[in-house]
Every structure is written in structure tokens, then in C-alpha cells.
Amino acid sequence: MAIQELGFDLTIGDRIWIATALLHRQYPSRDSFLKDEIRKKLAEEHLDEGIKPGSISAHLSDHLVANVPASSGKYRMLFEVSPGKLRLFRPGDLTHPSRVQRRTPSKTVPEAAQIPTKYQPLIDWYRRWIEKNSKEAGNWQNDPLIRLVGSGRHIWADEHADQYVENLRREDI
Numbered sequence: 001m002a003i004q005e006l007g008f009d010l011t012i013g014d015r016i017w018i019a020t021a022l023l024h025r026q027y028p029s030r031d032s033f034l035k036d037e038i039r040k041k042l043a044e045e046h047l048d049e050g051i052k053p054g055s056i057s058a059h060l061s062d063h064l065v066a067n068v069p070a071s072s073g074k075y076r077m078l079f080e081v082s083p084g085k086l087r088l089f090r091p092g093d094l095t096h097p098s099r100v101q102r103r104t105p106s107k108t109v110p111e112a113a114q115i116p117t118k119y120q121p122l123i124d125w126y127r128r129w130i131e132k133n134s135k136e137a138g139n140w141q142n143d144p145l146i147r148l149v150g151s152g153r154h155i156w157a158d159e160h161a162d163q164y165v166e167n168l169r170r171e172d173i
Contacts, residue, residue, distance in 0.1 A: 010114070010116075012056065013073070013077055015042060015048070016038060016077070017064075017088070017109065018110070018119050020033065020041075020087070021126060022045065022122070023038065024087065032087040033085065034084055035057075038060060038086065039060075060086065065079065065080050065086065066093055066094070066099060067094045070096065070098040070099045074100075074106045075099075075106055075107045076108050077089055088129070091134070110123070
């Protein structure tokens with residue numbers, strides 16, 4: 001059944017967000033998806049009905065992507081992890097300055113009342129996904145560079161740092 005027949009006139013951005021969220025839910029171990037995978041999910045869900053392929057491409061490359069310069073819309077629904085690989089935007093993601101709005105924040109998620117009932121649980125799933133991923137991102141103890149802190153302290157254990165630098169500067173050594 002077409003989205004319009006259900007009484008919803010979904011924006012292209014909301015359709016793409018839904019398709020991307022469905023992919024994240026279907027493949028929880030993946031951090032991003034190719035644009036073609038998102039297009040395929042749009043087609044599987046019949047979310048691409050009535051949309052020109054060029055409009056979908058523009059939204060996947062520009063209109064919805066938080067970390068690329070804004071040309072028209074300032075949405076932040078997607079984040080480009082690497083060229084051609086997208087995931088849903090998470091608070092704290094790098095946002096291009098041209099997408100920052102002073103009065104009202106850019107749209108990052110569809111309004112639940114504006115999407116079909118069968119997709120509304122995705123909004124709650126997204127909030128849990130954000131929370132889970134922000135906890136994992138905040139787990140700095142597992143960062144390999146952070147774990148190196150203090151690893152060379154034995155080198156200077158018997159000499160004060162200022163004295164060490166002074167000795168390095170001396171030419172008679």
C-alpha cells in the first residue's frame with residue numbers, strides 16, 4: 001500500500017531516515033551503509049514511490065548530511081562516516097558550521113505523528129540507539145591512545161622534567 005494511501009505525505013528526508021534506521025536495526029553490528037543500500041531499503045519499503053532518483057541522490061549527498069556544507073536545507077539526519085558511507089546522525093557528531101541554526105536546531109529525526117504507525121517505534125529505538133552509542137563512545141578507557149598515558153614514565157623516574165630538558169639543551173654532552 002502506498003504511503004499516500006495511508007494518509008501520510010512523507011518528506012524525502014523522513015523516508016530516507018526511516019530506511020536508514022531500518023538498516024541500523026537490521027544490521028546492528030554495522031556502523032554505516034552505502035548509499036545504494038539505503039536506496040535499496042527505500043525500494044523494499046516502497047518509500048521511494050513518487051520520488052525522482054535525482055532527489056534521493058541529492059538528499060543522500062547533501063540535504064540531510066550533517067558534516068557537509070549545506071546548500072539549501074540544514075537538516076542533520078545523516079552523518080557521512082567515510083565517502084559514500086552514511087549512518088544516522090547522533091548528538092555530538094561533527095556538524096558543518098553552515099548547518100548550525102541559532103534559534104531552532106536542525107531536524108535530526110522525524111516527528112512521530114508525521115510518519116506511519118508501523119514506523120513510529122523507530123523513534124524510540126533511535127533514542128535507545130543514541131544512548132547506547134554515546135555510552136560506548138564515552139568509554140575512553142578502551143581507547144588505545146588513552147591507555148598509553150604514563151607508559152613512559154620510568155624513563156624520567158630519576159630526573160625532574162625541567163632538569164631533563166636542561167640536559168638536552170646542553171652542548172657539552
